[in-house]
Amino acid sequence: MKDQNSIKHRFEVLDIFRGIFASLVFLFHLSPFAETPVLKNSFVENSDMFVDFFFVLSGFVIAYSYQYLGNGQQLKLFLTKRVYRIYPLHFFMLMAFVGMEVAKNLLNPYIKVNNLENPANNVLTFFTSLFLINSTPVPGVADVSWNIPSWSISAEMMAYLVFGGLLVGIHTSGQYKRRNIFYALIILISLACLWQVSGSFQINYSFNYGFLRGILGFFTGVICFNLFSATHLQVRNWPAFLFTAGELVTLALIGFCIYHGEALKSFGIVFEVLFFACIYIFSFEKGILSTGFKSVGLLHKLGQYSYSIYMTHALLISLFNVLFIRILKFSPASYSWLFVVNFVLIYFVSAWTYKNIEMRFQYKSSKKQAEKQEVKI
Template identity: 25%
Template sequence: MVVFYHARAAIAGWAGPDAIALFAYGYLAVDLFFMLSGFVMWLNYGPKLRAAGLAGAPDFWWRRFARIWPLHAAVLLALIGFVVVLLATGRDTSGYPLGELPLHLLLAQNWGFTDALSWNHPAWSISAEIGAYALFPLLVLALRWESLPRPALWALVALFALALWATFTAFGAQSLGEEITRLGLVRCVLQFAIGMALANLWRLGGTGWAPGVVGVVLLGVWSGTGWGETLLVPLGFAGLLLALALSAGPLARVLGSRPLEWLGDVSYATYLIHFPLFVLAKIALADEGARVGSLGFALYAAVLLGLSHFAYTRLEKPAQRVLRRWGPGRSHGAVPAE
């Protein structure tokens, strides 16, 4: 959805108005990712950090750095080469401010230091994720999440969602996609915290499809009225995520199939690579109206998936293994969840 969101203007000539209208909401997939990230981080690291306390935080932080940074750095290096070509040919480089490059290298570009997205635009959410990772050990130790009863956990979900809505409302933002450089970090952290609460609800089990039904209703109200995106969409996603996580039926088997598992494996590479690759695709394939035809887009998608697989298998995983050997924990156990 994020790929189609960024490509929607260029493919409007053949994708159809209904599809383009749907793709215009592709930015919301990032909000589901933030929530899912908090869910997965709790399941993989919450109990370990509870047992180790803050002494376990450096190992957690290093593991996340080893997972996130190498591919990000590789994409930035490729973009630096692209900028050199732009400068050599007298092209515009305003979208790649050299003064902000250190922030991007440190993944701090979306911590309130900049006014606009630049370089690899989608990496703003990775910068926000780093902020959530920094806070995660403190969030784990702030509450005994695993001891909270179900009503208290649902109350936390509602509280975090209301805090998100109140923050966006205070800034005059009606959409989760607005004010990314100012609100992206809080958008991530609060939905990450919702994911942590959902992981503990999942651990308790037994809710069936009720949360999913409520989630669909909330998303339907938002879709039908256009009101309350910053409140109803996070709550709707929360209900759907928990229902799907608890499901063990045919839908769960489809979502756990090998092709979709592979797409999940390579999704981080797809996310980081798709935007700069589409810039190149438009240079090579777009017509005078900046439109890319269906065959050209199919070629772009094939190259994107091929590069994603290569980056995952030949860069991400090897770099992660090497860096983990140098980390504070120096653990050689199973590679943590993606």
């Protein structure tokens, strides 16, 4: 554990990837509205698999921050912090979608509204979203609903519960040195359950078995960090050109596999392995691509706003489509350039939600709050 505590690193490039891949998920959700090769291509149409990068990176980052949870009180604090981090924006966006459903019905006499009654958005799915169980099988739920990306926030929360409970069990039973065996066992159990569901290693589930997908990716990330923790002192001294080669190869393989995602999704574990390799290599930030990414200020902002971009984009795509396609009568082919305008809107809205929701409602310990009060006094 001393090695882990000695790592003082921001992992800036991994944050940047979070922003880039959140932007690609935006393009994935925009593509059904468009008629342009810019968005209608195999790479964009399979970019939903980048969600698994978020799960793996989350496990990596959480393992960096939490190598020890020794009792129920520490577990409660861990889960409280995670809820404060993800729930406020999730709740805000859920209410925004409720408002949009109400507005659709009020405006229907004046504006042509597609899907006036979305059967997926109902009272039952409202409560599954509200209580973050919208990545688990619930009788009567047959599709993603409300804020479509929110199923992955549910899956993330499930992964936190399993990780936190397991970590407490590991420490109270004195099994810390064997922790990676337990983490690997969780991965195998998740894969076995997914195999039971589909008879393959397909992992791209959402409203039903997305929680298994989240747990699988999360614990892959936990093991990735533990490998980084055990090897970083030696590996970081390797020549920079080796890291550059590794960065180029992993990104090329990810691009290739995403492009051929339709064929590879039945072997979804491939994406877990690739994201594992990508996160491990880029965590050292020693290759030429890492240096280049870190020199671009906009990419840092994308990383900073990535959660907001991910959570706000579905609503803003819908509103944007109503304005430009339904009201202003732009052709769907106009998305060859309108996607830039749409993303700029998402970027600025995300900057606002980051500042006013994410940061405003983040967890503050009583000690920090007391210190803040003393400074004000």
